[in-house]
Amino acid sequence: MRILVTGSTDGIGLKTAQELQQLGHDVVFHARSEERGQQIQGRPEVLVADFGDLEQVRAMGRSAGAFDVVVHNAGIGGQAERAETKDGIERTFQVNVLAPYILTALMPRPQRLIYLTSGLESVGVANLADLQYKTRVWNGMQCYSDSKLHDVALAFAVARRWPEVYSNAVDPGWIRTKLGGPNATDDLPEGAETQVWLATADGDALVTGKYFKRKTELTPNPAAHDVEFQDGLLRACAELTGVTL
Incomplete structure (x- = not known):
C-alpha cells in the first residue's frame, strides 16, 4: 500500500513510518521544511x-496525489502563550486541526484515514463560539x-459522511518523545503500534468512526x-480555510 504519514521526521510519526516501511509498504514522509526532510x-x-x-497545506493537498492510507500524525503541544500564524489563526488550532482538515478535503479519498489525538481529548471543550x-x-x-x-x-465526521472510508482516531499514549518529555510512561514502539495496525490489518481493524x-x-x-x-466544526474549518469537505 502507498501510505502518507504527516509529521514523520521524528518521534511517533517517524517510528510509524519506519515500521510501515519494514512491513513492505510504499511510505511517503512529511516534513515542515526541506532541511528537516x-x-x-x-x-x-x-x-x-x-x-x-x-x-503550503493547500498546495500539499492539491499536489500530494493518491494514497491508500493517510496517517494524520503532525501536531504541536500546548503553548505557553497564545500565538497566531501568518494567517492570523491561533497556532495550535491551525496546526492540529485545520491542517488535517484541509488535507482530508483536498486529497483523493484514501481507503483508510487515521487521526492522532490524545487522552486529553477527554477534557476538551466543545466551544464553537471561540x-x-x-x-x-x-x-x-x-x-x-x-x-x-x-x-x-x-475523524467521526468523515466516517459519517464518507462511509466507504475507514476513518478512526488514535490515542498513542504518553510517549517519551520531544513532545511527551522524559517523564512519559510509554516507549516509542507503543506509540506507533495502533496506527500501524489500523493502516494495514484486516479483521478488527476494518472499522470506522472509532x-x-x-x-x-x-x-x-x-x-x-x-x-x-461535528457539522459546526466542519463549517468553521471551511470558513477559515476556504476549503469545503
Missing part, C-alpha cells in the same frame, strides 16, 4: 509543507486538549459524537 535516513520520498502556513481562544482566558494545555477533541470529531488506544476501542469525549458539533 533531508535529515531522514534512507532518503525516502518526502512531502514538504509548514502546517503553520495554510497556503475555537481560537479570542475571548476565553488563554490556557495552552486546555487549548491543546480542545484541539485533540476536534481531531476525534473530525477511537482506539493499544488496539482497544475506547469511549471518547461525548462531544465527539455530537453531530451538530
Whole structure:
C-alpha cells in the first residue's frame, strides 16, 4: 500500500513510518521544511509543507496525489502563550486541526484515514463560539486538549459522511518523545503500534468512526459524537480555510 504519514521526521510519526516501511509498504514522509526532510535516513520520498502556513497545506493537498492510507500524525503541544500564524489563526488550532482538515478535503479519498489525538481529548471543550481562544482566558494545555477533541470529531465526521472510508482516531499514549518529555510512561514502539495496525490489518481493524488506544476501542469525549458539533466544526474549518469537505 502507498501510505502518507504527516509529521514523520521524528518521534511517533517517524517510528510509524519506519515500521510501515519494514512491513513492505510504499511510505511517503512529511516534513515542515526541506532541511528537516533531508535529515531522514534512507532518503525516502518526502512531502514538504509548514502546517503553520495554510497556503503550503493547500498546495500539499492539491499536489500530494493518491494514497491508500493517510496517517494524520503532525501536531504541536500546548503553548505557553497564545500565538497566531501568518494567517492570523491561533497556532495550535491551525496546526492540529485545520491542517488535517484541509488535507482530508483536498486529497483523493484514501481507503483508510487515521487521526492522532490524545487522552486529553477527554477534557476538551466543545466551544464553537471561540475555537481560537479570542475571548476565553488563554490556557495552552486546555487549548491543546480542545484541539485533540476536534481531531476525534473530525475523524467521526468523515466516517459519517464518507462511509466507504475507514476513518478512526488514535490515542498513542504518553510517549517519551520531544513532545511527551522524559517523564512519559510509554516507549516509542507503543506509540506507533495502533496506527500501524489500523493502516494495514484486516479483521478488527476494518472499522470506522472509532477511537482506539493499544488496539482497544475506547469511549471518547461525548462531544465527539455530537453531530451538530461535528457539522459546526466542519463549517468553521471551511470558513477559515476556504476549503469545503
